[in-house]
Amino acid sequence: MVVAARDARGHPWATLLTGPEGFILSPDPKSLHIKAKPVPGDGSEDALFEGADMGIIGIELATRRRNRVNGRILKDSPDTVIFSVEQSFGNCSQYIREREWRSVERMPAGKPTHGTRLTSSQRAWIADADTLFIATGYRSNGESATYGMYAPHRGGDRGFVRIAGDNRLEIPDYAGNNHFNTIGNLMLDSRAGLSFIDFATGSLLQ
Secondary structure (H helix, E strand, O other): OEEEEEOOOOOEEEEEOOOOOOOEEEEEOOEEEEOOOOOOOOOOOOOOOOOOEEEEEEEEOOOOEEEEEEEEEEEEOOOOEEEEEEEEEEOOOOOOOOOOOOOOOOOOOOOOOOOOOOOHHHHHHHHOOOEEEEEEEEOOOOOOOOOEEEOOEEEOOOOOOEEEEOOEEEOOOOOOOOOOHHHHHHHHOOOOEEEEEOOOOOOEEO
16 A cells, blocks of 8 residues: 655655555454554654554555545554544546556565665656656644545656656646645645655665
8 A cells, every 4th residue: 555644854755555465454444454664764664653644545456446545543553553544535547557466575675775866767767657656735723624644646658757857857737536635735735755666676766
């Protein structure tokens, strides 16, 4: 699953939570028990804490089905997140590329690298991508169904993301489900976190 959350400085991150079949349980209609955590060094490593907003997108790539869930973390333990569901609904699958899923032997996570500029290999990665995930969110005083984090899928033909400079990407906003969650969040809080997945190796670029 793809999740969106904010780190200790308030910056949004999109990342993956993965595990063996059955690592997510839904004991009732309003909660999820997720037995997974971000890998060490992930941008969202310190973002999954009790009371934090979290947005989830669950995608079945073989069928192009996806569902969105928004809510908050009720409890955080060393290996499990207990999540309270506040909103849940299906999303448009138009730009999801169908991919065959298969289980592979779990490997130790590689050592993360950090930087403030895109490297040449990262630029090539982005230029070849047909999929990304973008984390956005907004919260103000009080409670509202419009508050929280969102982790939508963005897709297109390979190269649909244009690299416009060392620190700038241009992402087309194709017509989708007409909910306008992402653009609405960005109008209120322009911070966003992007994730590109290398589906061949399992590597993640945030």
